Amino acid sequence: MSLLRVTLLVLVALNALAFAGIKGWLGTSTPGSEHERISMQLNPEHIRLATDSPAQGLQASLQPASPAYEAAPAQPQSPPMAAAGTEAPEVLTADTAAAMVADTAIEEDPPAAAAPVEDTAEPAPAQPEPAAARVEAPVVATTPATSCFVWSALSEAQADALSRRLRRSGADPERSRSDIPDSWWVRIPAQGSRSQAERRADELRALGVKDLFIVQEPGPTQYAISLGVFKTESRARVMLNQLRNQGVRNAGVEARMTTRYRVQAELPTDMLRSVEGSVPGIDRNRSTCPRR
Structure with missing residues (x-):
């Protein structure tokens, strides 16, 4: 091979x-x-x-x-x-x-392997609300405080005028009436007839009482002998004692009643002057309502 x-x-x-x-x-x-x-x-x-x-x-x-x-x-x-x-x-x-x-980790960089980063940034300050977003509270009108007042010892004409003025001012007055002593009368009770009254008057003059007269008006006091009218009861009592010292018997003191009116209402204090201006001198009869 x-x-x-x-x-x-x-x-x-x-x-x-x-x-x-x-x-x-x-x-x-x-x-x-x-x-x-x-x-x-x-x-x-x-x-x-x-x-x-x-x-x-x-x-x-x-x-x-x-x-x-x-x-x-x-x-x-x-x-x-x-x-x-x-x-x-x-x-x-x-x-x-x-x-x-390491090369594969750099290329892929999975999110799961990343360490959590702590947020250390400070929170941003709160921004003020715009003027258009602000809702202002509605202004509520306040009702002025009222007080309770009462006017007493009024005549019928005074009570009528005051009540009308209070209603025009928006108040709701309460009105009442009562009989109160207006004066005190020193008198000898009514005699049975005019002749008897004249005979008793002659006896009083004989005792030295000069200021007297016989009531002529019809009524329960007709033919009574008036010895004086006084604004206070104390002065009427002084006069009665003097008459008794003079030997006057059967004399006494009687209260003379009159009808008076009382008006009560609640209203603001600043309206008192305008209300009372319609009734001159009525402010002297005003007082505050008693506490209940």
């Missing part, structure tokens, strides 16, 4: 061995791409680094390897020597895996 034929057979045998290694007939197969080669040699989720590294919190974010491959052992096996003409697969060391995980 010639040397040329031997050389050709050796080359054919080497090519056959290389082809068998590429196809995996010798127990291994050459990965078709870089990604496939890395996934065959290493599952990233199983990497555990001895030192603390920022990559530790990011390992879970890496995508798992294809389920078609089995988990690689903790220590990567050295691939068999490839046939001539092929490149040996690269071995991924721990430093290289950490660098790849």
